[in-house]
Amino acid sequence: MTAPVIVLVRPQLGENIGKAARAMLNFGLTELRLVAPRDGWPNPSAGPAASGADIVLENARVFGTTAEAVADCAHVFATTVRKRGVTKPVLTPEQAAGDIRSASGRSAILFGAERSGLDTEDVALSRAIVTVPINPEFGSLNLAQAVILLAYEWSKGANLIQPTATEALPPAPQAELEALIEHFEMLLEPTGYFTPAERVRATKRTLRGVLTKPGWNSLEIRTLRGVLSALARR
């Protein structure tokens, strides 16, 4: 059982990064990654808010993009408050924690910026969405609260002996999936597939969705890369 990585995407206030670190360490999570923190890193406001969880802040790693931050992760979960128009599985924190505990390969949980949350591109990277079921008339969960609920759920099974999940190979690291998607895009570019221009982003997102869904393992991705190379020889 591998503890998940907590990824804060474009966090704004250092104070909230510190609070998230504190929330994590309470439930035994120590690996924090930051994607493009607005005020740079390190941030002097983070330490005091962490109330002693300095080890988490000291070991935090900074990345320029979400894709880079999850490149070594086999399972990426996106937390969103509201449901989006995305056709991905939507899990409760409890279900997601169960999946993470029984998964082979490491998991990342993405949390968006304080007000805006994750954007569509970040969600598109993920295999599943995690939504905290909340009062429909008052949904006001802040960043550290969302982190603590996920960390708390994960910790429930942390010291239980889990049956070994499966002998199947785990999904390939995200970087391999990205390379496959790029390979597709590179080959499709000259064919006129990505037209008209104003539809390019949506078309690429659709393709990404199709290729992200399977959770292919490394061997399967290698097979597909071979298929693409063969098609390119035509």
Place this chain on the structure above:
Amino acid sequence: MTAPVIVLVRPQLGENIGKAARAMLNFGLTELRLVAPRDGWPNPSAGPAASGADIVLENARVFGTTAEAVADCAHVFATTVRKRGVTKPVLTPEQAAGDIRSASGRSAILFGAERSGLDTEDVALSRAIVTVPINPEFGSLNLAQAVILLAYEWSKGANLIQPTATEALPPAPQAELEALIEHFEMLLEPTGYFTPAERVRATKRTLRGVLTKPGWNSLEIRTLRGVLSALARR
């Protein structure tokens, strides 16, 4: 199923009372009671920290003693971070929430002051103790966080919006999958991908496995057929 009353015993900062109110309302709890709040009541710092959960603050009731605050409750739970030398049942938040949901009569959950927690007299009033299982090397849960974890657990059995399972379409009929596989094979045939001859069956089986695994729906299969047609135009 009766929602529990949240009782803050001798809370110090108005800000923390506001945060507790916000935490409660997120998970559908509205009844807040305050025992001897240090800075009196109402407290001007509470409102801003409640981030809109004003209704909870407006309806909060103030009592002089814990006993008065829980006089109308049939089940009293005391939250403590560490186990004390008391001979009472010790429950996880999950177990306590289950007990509260199935109890007849109303329940109260007591939370102590920010640093000192509940004192022995308050715990003595309670039928059971609730302790959040926490990192033994770093236990640093603040008042609002303790409230949110209990409220969250309680809400699991309440009728808050659950994330709707998924809008995902079902996997496409097998015939559509077969057509996709054939499309791949047809395009790959002239490229020399299926060589040497004695490996053809195994290679086709591998490709079929990769394409069968995802369980793509009809839209996704149509997308991939479009991708293949575009690649064929190269």
